[in-house]
Amino acid sequence: MSLGIWVLGDQLSQAQAALASTQPDAARVLLVESSSVLGQRAYHRQKLVLVWSAMRHFAEELRQAGWTVDYRIGEQFGTTVRDWITCHGIEQVWLMEPADRGFRDAIERLTLPVKLNWLPSNAFLWSREAFAAWADGYRQLRMELFYREGRRRFAVLMEGEGAKAQPLGGQWNYDHDNRRAPTKGLRGPEPLWFEPDAITQAVMERVEQLDQERQKAGLPPLPGRLVPFRWGVSRAQALAVLEHFIDTRLAGFGPYQDAMVNGEPTLWHALLSPYLNLGLLHPLEVIRVLEQAGRDRAVPLACLEGVIRQILGWREYTHGLYHWFGPAYGESNQLEAQAPLPAWLEHGGGSGMACMDTVLQEIEQTGYAHHIQRLMVLANYGLLAGLNPQALTDWFHRQFIDGYDWVMQTNVLGMGVYADGGRLASKPYAASGNYIRRMSTYCQDCRFDVKQRHGPKACPFNSLYWDFLARHRDRLRSNPRMALVFKQLEKLTPDELAAIRQTAAEHRSPM
Known part of the structure; x- marks a missing residue:
């Protein structure tokens, strides 16, 4: 078989374009499980287990369907794929376009000894x-x-x-x-x-081993819990x-x-x-x-x-x-937000805000939070506190079980923190603690008072919200969807606004 099909880790369907373009007896299939991905991002433990276990299960599914499948585990994609090409006399490699732009660019840089034939993705409804x-x-x-x-x-x-x-x-x-x-x-x-089967348990052991090796090398542990998966x-x-x-x-x-x-x-x-x-x-x-x-x-x-x-x-x-x-979108930062991520984001809690710590603890356990938790707690905080949008997007990508570049760039940069200046959303999705009080049960046991705007007991979402509006008044006041909130901002006395902004500054200072 001189034809090779390289199936990427987010293309686990027998109907995907490259597999659908030939027959099981006409091609050899490759799946690569490479630990080099951890050199780019320290992914949540459960995300690594999910992707690698799903890949291993898919390889078995393909074998049962009559495909010749090589599943390779290695440190580097390039070395692993080149060895496979040489070993099996592969003359051309077919791949379906990956959803993430950067993954294709990385594959193109591998300088493989054969031609790569990219097939348009059929993983989405819209080409x-x-x-x-x-x-x-x-x-x-x-x-x-x-x-x-x-x-x-x-x-x-x-x-x-x-x-x-x-x-x-x-x-x-x-x-x-x-x-x-x-x-x-x-x-x-x-x-x-579901309870982990033998394949998943083997992947969990590998993730644990890789994590221990990272820590021995002086790197921080991977985020998230490994068990229960x-x-x-x-x-x-x-x-x-x-x-x-x-x-x-x-x-x-x-x-x-x-x-x-x-x-x-x-x-x-x-x-x-x-x-x-x-x-x-x-x-x-x-x-x-x-x-x-x-x-x-x-x-x-x-x-x-x-x-x-x-x-x-x-x-x-x-x-x-x-x-x-296009690629430049990933660098969007129209609001010029530069604050570093607070340490408690990486540590799975410890902010003192009940809403934030609850969501972070849930992510720690499973790598999951639903869309409103992501938008109106996590991203809303990032918007109000002026967190660097690229750092926050990377954090979302690493932490979430369903995170990829194509998912997180538009969701975080566009919808979440308005870093694109309105190319996606018609206004910033900025909200005070009152939204969280209305739509959640989190505020009931919080040490902060959701009704206060300033002072040591004030809900940080409140002080940060009004501080955000004051900081970006000139940028945002012409947006017709923001007219009402800026009228409310104008009703604050100079002394109260100064107290609010001082509280916001004190909250951000330890970050």
Whole structure:
């Protein structure tokens, strides 16, 4: 077999473009598990286990399907791939385009002795060319417009055909039904977890060994807990999570998708993003299953539309923007934020803020937090405190089980900290402690007072919020969506604003 197919770690589907372009008896397949990734980022232990175990399980799945598969474990990609090419007489290598731009650049720099043939990715609904054709027609690339076009293009939750098709239920968006604050005693259904099998246990042992070697070399330990590890690592398990979501969580997903509750890190969230981002599930496959479940089980339309919007809308939108904006986007810092990350971000808590420490402890345990925890606690803090956006984006990438460059650049730089100056979001998603008080149960046991703006007991989100507005008054006051908050800022007396800004400065000083 002179043809080699190199399958990357986030392309774990037998339908991926390179595998789908040939037959099992016509090519040799390579998967590479390289510890060199830790030289770039110190990833969460559970993320390493998830990716490497999923790769090993996928290799077995391919073998059972008749493919000749070589699974190589090494320190460096280049050495490992070159040895494989030489050993098996590979004359050309086919790869599917990776979702992350930097990964392709790194592969191109390997100077392999054979030609690389890149096949367009089929891991997303929108190709990069199709997204570019859509984006080229707009001055402002707003997600709602993109989402509606996706609904039409892929005939999702639509009634009628062609140009006359209308959204099911008569409206496109049910956001107003899906933003309820948590009620007392709110509890979600139990998520579906899995016990590690022998393959996963072997990966866990390797991660532990690599971590010990790092620490012996004087490097800090990898973030996150290694055990218990309970994520799915195969397509069969990913499909089981999808079915479990439909059976136990879909009908309740909508109303409380923005709620944050102590002791309830998952509530009704789907927990599908890690499997979608690895390729174990395809987005259109998931959407069609959800649509069918909606018809068969009479799922409330607000719940069904809410979860489909996350996949068909936001996920496709952020991936498309990542490639449309190009490499320079990763260096965006329109607000000139330069503060270093506080030590407690790396240590999994210790900020004294109940909201922040709760979310960090949950990430420490599983590498997961849902979208509102990410946006309105973690990224909101980064925005208000003026944390360096590149450092914060890197932290998100390392810590989250579903984190990749294409995910985190647009989500953190654009939506989270407004570092792109509004190319993605129409305004900064800045909020005081009052938002967290309304949408969570965190404030009840916090040592800070969410009703105070300044002084030693004041909620840091409050002092930082008003300080943020004062710092960026000249930059942001012309934004029509910010007019109301700047009117509120003007109502503060000079003495009160000075006290607020002093409290904010004292909070930031130990960072």
